[in-house]
Amino acid sequence: MMPQERIGVYICHCGSNIAGTVDVEELSSWAGEALRHRGVVVARDYKFMCSSLGQDLIAKDIKEDKLTRVVVAACSPHLHEATFRKACADAGLNPYLCELVSIREQVSWVHTDKVAATAKAKAVISGGVERVIHHEPLEPMSVPINPATLVVGGGIAGIQAAMEIADSGFHVYLVEREPSIGGHMAQFDKTFPTLDCAACILTPKMVSIGSHPHVTLLTYSEVEQVDGYVGNFSVRVRKKASYVNHDVCTGCSICEEKCPKKVVDSVFEAGLGYRKAIYRPFPQAVPKYPVIDAENCIYFDTGKCKACEIHCEAGAIDFEQEDQIIELNVGNIILATGYDLFDARRETQYGYGRLANVFTSLEFERLTNAAGPTNGEIVLRDGETKPKAVGIIHCVGSRDRKFNNYCSVICCMQSLKFAHLVKERTGAEVYNFYIDMRTAYKEYDEFYQRVLSEGVHFIRGRVAEVTDVSNTPEEEERLVIQTEDTRMGKQRRIPVDMVILSAALEPRHDSDEIAHMFGISCSVNGWFIEKHPKLDPVATMTEGIFIAGCAQGPKDIPSTVTQGAAAAARVLGRIQQKELALEPIRAEVTEALCSGCRICNNLCPYHAITFDEAKEVSVINAALCQGCGTCVAACPSNAISGTQFSNEQVMAQLEGLLMLNMAEPVLA
């Protein structure tokens, strides 16, 4: 029978790169003869196939010899596959009917014996010819991109990302767990190294986001379910009942004044201050509406009180309010879910929670914050005594085999900031206990120098313990920091009145669930994994899901903002494309052959494979599939086929490489 395909074989000299080690003329005449019965109708060799003249050769043959397949034997597909595919496409041949096999990187450059190299090149070409016979014309898949975007997390990263996108005129849904956006930054007083006040730079952004025409703010809300794929995610959000009707509430906060129930504020005030059962986390909260914390509300507990309702002139209180389920359709998602602070109690030897005047960094932020519980007064727990000496311990829970191996990045600068503030406001002696000083960013080290010059003490060494057991009269009634001073090379005991622990940044306690819900993954430490640590730090392995800020790993505010903007830029790029073209290398289930054994169901890291309970067959979502082919190889029924790497194609190439297609099977 006549071969069905008309195949052209093109052998590149690549100057002497290939021709130097491989007998290219021999190859082309051999291919023309020995592979004719396989459908090879043209075989040429040429100096530089990738040159425009070389490409013209191919184009000409495609037209004149009505080629249906093209095999180019040249360099690595990673170099010129696109080139030759385009050449074919321009000549009217589907680009995927062209196969580029490497006889340079894999033959001429790595072998020396011309005879052996030429023999191998023949095998490689015969493999390409057998393979290309089984190629199918493919079209890139295009997915329409829904222009709306979901941003999860209302910290500075999320705010920045949302802002960038909204300002470009595309809609953003910003979901925040807490009653207000702002995140950790809203809790800070000053920001290093410039020491400008966090609120001053953050709140304007919060306000404009809150009132932005293209932003739907969903605070006190959590994402419950995510379906779909890049361009077409459908997201279910639960908006928790706030028992306050935002349509009528004016945010006058009279309800907060009148509410009789005081609650320790362990979130915003880090446990240093109180809030009411109906509350806004802080005065500049966005949105301005309060929420009722049902767990602590007297009415919800006893059925009596209703003080807020009584005093609310707007009549905004609504005890009957229920959680609201909101369905969103978005094209892209940015996860900016931030971090949790390391629980300093776990470093028991530092006494946090046991020794009153040991504070965490976040507590201290509140302490120094003018809007904080002490109106910015740096005092001991008693609320009045000013410390005469303050110890600041770095790396609490970071760079510590017992807890987290990683460096939390911000602690050094944060501690320097604290040191400066203590000095400035109390004149107390300040001791920094550090392992290494890490001030590697614009103007960071300058700040370090400045604090040094302010007379802050720096002691290098891991602190052994913080204790209130005194050995000397001067230690009495004080906290003693027991440490090794590795510069002096001796043990030291330093009495202080206040200890600040620069606690580590940790992944959110529920980062695993979040990752699973959005179909991405977490590193061993629990941070979200980026698509590429260097070249693609804000994308993930799942198309259409991006990450920004500390959710991806500890970082300071500038980097966080940068990532927020970067993620936004990536999303905007997608939105502008309107449609997304995906490589047509995909796996597909042939329903008629699927027995529903479900072997394949949990093999896909992108959750592209689902089970259709009604039809009892497995289904692959082409837009989620990345084409790795693992399920194709695993399907015991051969019910899953993989385009461009089908069983037929690989087996054919295999037989070609073994020269089984020769009239006489020869094994070099």
Place this chain on the structure above:
Amino acid sequence: MTQQITIDPVTRLEGHGKIDIFLDDEGNVDNAYFVIPELRGFEQFCVGRPAEEMPRITNRICGVCPEAHHMAGTKALDALFHVEPSPAVKKLREMFYMAFYVTDHTTHFYALGGPDFVVGPDAPAAERNILGVIHKVGVDIGKQVIACRQRNHHVIQMLGGRGVHPVAGLPGGWAKALTEEERVEVEKIARENVEFAKFSLKLFADVVLGNQDYVDLVLSDAFTEPTYSMGMVDENNMVNFYDGKIRVVAPDGEELVKYEAKDYQKHIAERVEPWTYLKFPYLKDVGWKGFVPGKDSGVYCATPLSRLNAADGMATPLAQEAYEQMYETLGSKRINGRYQPVHYRLSIHWARLIELMFAAERMLNLVTDPVITDPNVRVVVNNIPDEGVGCVEAPRGTLTHHYWTDENGILTRVNLIVGTTNNYAPIAMSVKKAAKSLIKQGTVVTEGLLNRVEMAFRAYDPCFGCATHSLPGQMPLEVVIRDSQGEEVQRLSQFT
């Protein structure tokens, strides 16, 4: 000049069986060889397999009696893993096994051996098959036979998983328990079986015993061969198919030995001949004296008849009744309470029907036993396996499986002594004898004559390598007579 008559193929015996008859210069039978030309080698290729698979591998030795190999293999696993099955398990297995016996004996009597009698040994061959039987006795009966096979195969599938090649056997247990609904169904089937067995015995009495020619044929010297008889007996020395000791009695009825199946190697050895792929077992206690009958020759039979010969009787009433009737009719005397063995090969058919009755009655007893529906018949086994022997009575003779494994239960060694193999020597002898007594100087070898030669071994229901069957009782015999140069001088076949 010497002539060689080749009967090829006899029938499929792990392939085909072949008889080579050599005539001397006078044209008398010099010698006759019964040849088994195929070997599959289960004993070797099972090595390396997990032992627990043996019941599901060795049943492929024979698709006609896979249940026998499945059961022998399963019992070998009990021993191999040192686990004693619960009474419920034993009874469930035996009931399953009885259903198999009913269908297998039915198949043989009506489709294999039966035609010789029902339609007659000299009837045209074209009629001597199951359809011939049906024509003779009527379609209704034919349908009864089919129905009997079907309902019992239904039980086999219910408990074994599949109608052919069951899968349920496990060390110390059985994969499938019997539910009450199923039990009720099986009980009904068992009762039908008893009725069918009664009917079959009556048919035999009417058709065979009612015909003096047949009786003479049965009693004729050409079909008489006194040898030792082997069979499995229960604690009361009654016939049992599933479990018991192996008893061997001399031609005159004297007990030679009664041994535990696991000791088979002490009492059985197998000869090898270069002209056949099948081995010839014989009694070690007597010794191999060649292909000769009698008390001094280690040759023995393991057939329905020899099972009856070796036992003191049948454990169920109707079967016992039929048992006594057979021995009385064949003129056997009771010696200290036991009938003397009989050695008329053709009466094996009769013995088979008596066993059919026993199997039916036994099945009924078991299915009405309260423990039969115990749901806990599958057990977890943790013992370290080493070596085990399993033995049952296959319809065609005592069947022994012997396995050795490593501590992971991977087989290192396998030995199988298969039902019909026991009878290889006696069959060879019977064939030779029939040939000698039928082919004399100057005889023209005719089809009827060939059929009589054939009848000599058909009575054994031969299942060589336990894979031999020809349902119409129709051996595709063909005789080629060549001169010493090998030139064909006469070719004839029994069905022209």
Place this chain on the structure above:
Amino acid sequence: MSENGKPKFGMYWASSCGGCEISVLNIGEHILTVDEIFDVVFWPVAADFKYKDVRGYPDGYIDLCLFNGAIRNSENEEMAHLLRQKSKVLVAFGSCAYEGCIPALANFTSKEAILQTVFLDSPSVDNPDRVLPQPVTAVPEGEIRIPEMYETVKSLDQVVDVDYIIPGCPPEPHQIWAVLQVVVAALTEGAELPPKGSIVGAQETAVCEECIYPKSEKKIFRFYRPYEKVPEPGVCLLEQGIVCMGPATRGGCGALCPQVGMGCRGCYGPLGEVKDQGARMLSAMASVIGVGEPEMDERMLEREFETVMDTLADPAGTFYRFSMSHSLLRRAKVNGNGHAEPEPAEAGTTNVEMAN
């Protein structure tokens, strides 16, 4: 068609166990219908025939010939050629003819090892002169010939051209009857026959499709041999770690074995375009082993996997239980019964100890 206008039917067994014939008989009363519809011209199990007649038949005389049994020796192969020549439609009937079946497990070992084991090392054998069966034996009266046993068990399609395949060990009666009806329709009413080479009497999907147990995602943490676990009722056996060939095995039997709590044996052979049933099952099973995390140290990973795989006894014998002849490799290079080479001598001595 013969004088009486009936299609001519033949059935033959090569190296098989007879189960295929029993399964044909198990179509019950339909057997009488078969007798009515067909003119049986060759069927050792069910009717008379003349060998010399078969040889005398004109080529293609038999309309439908069901051939069961594998090709184990020269005689089997001769019959295959004869019947191919005499038959219009030759069907590989049952697992042996289709893919070798259980007897093809012999392809894991060698002819020599088989003869050694059976005739020399068997614990009960009495063979002082170490006699082995010979193709030709001189006896006082003349000479006796027996067929040559092959080294490798072959499937029917490896010796002759085959028109259709009916898989199964044995094919289930309801499937046999279904196929016969199709053939009759084709022969009598000229209905369309399936394309040559089709697998008939079975379905396009795996056993799981017919299996009574609901399926869910699979993660196997260890394998259980059938006596190591009493399966939880109503749960897929493979998900419980009990090896079941169902996912890689063609359906059509009705998923009988799993119904009694035993994993599918795999007797209906591979699916669709699958070239090697064993490799498919191997790949599927290895894919769903549940242990091991990407972060783990490589040695640790391998240890974890080894532990799980140690619970899977005799992988080759399991994956290729029925399809050995038709597998890509077809046979083992040396004795592959889990031993590098057969050790007859050693076995022999142990045997003596056992015997005494």
Place this chain on the structure above:
Amino acid sequence: MMNNENFEPVIIGFTCNWCSYRAADLAGTARVKYPPNVRLIRLMCSGRMDPTFVLQAFAGGADGVLITGCHPGECHYLEQNLKALRRTMLLKRTVAQFGIEPERVRLVWASAAEGVHLAHMITDMVEEIRALGPLNWPQVAALNGNSHVPVLKKAATVSEEKVEVAA
């Protein structure tokens, strides 16, 4: 062990598009030399590696099969290389029962940066297979004249096209 010095093994290598194939490219651009006995097939991921390919390679006359992928934890598709590892391990156990030395199947991790490493692994494997000697599977399967020609398309009648070769 027979003397195989003059024996040139044929080894089929499966590579991952993201790591080992690029490692092979890198070996080329770095002009690292290795024996010409290995012929590579590109897959998107070692997870695509189907044991059928390996058996087909042996059946078709290959003396060894090299499977390469990203290091554990570095898989471009997260953890598909672990599936390749599991399949390869089970495959080695299986082919051993066919009397094929497990060494004839080798799994090598090679990141896109490890061109030299990959070249070394290839050289090493070629020498190991050379020492093992030819596998000759077509002949093994051909015992008893089983004319085992590995599945190959029928050679079509030679077409009349005249072959042009660019001057």
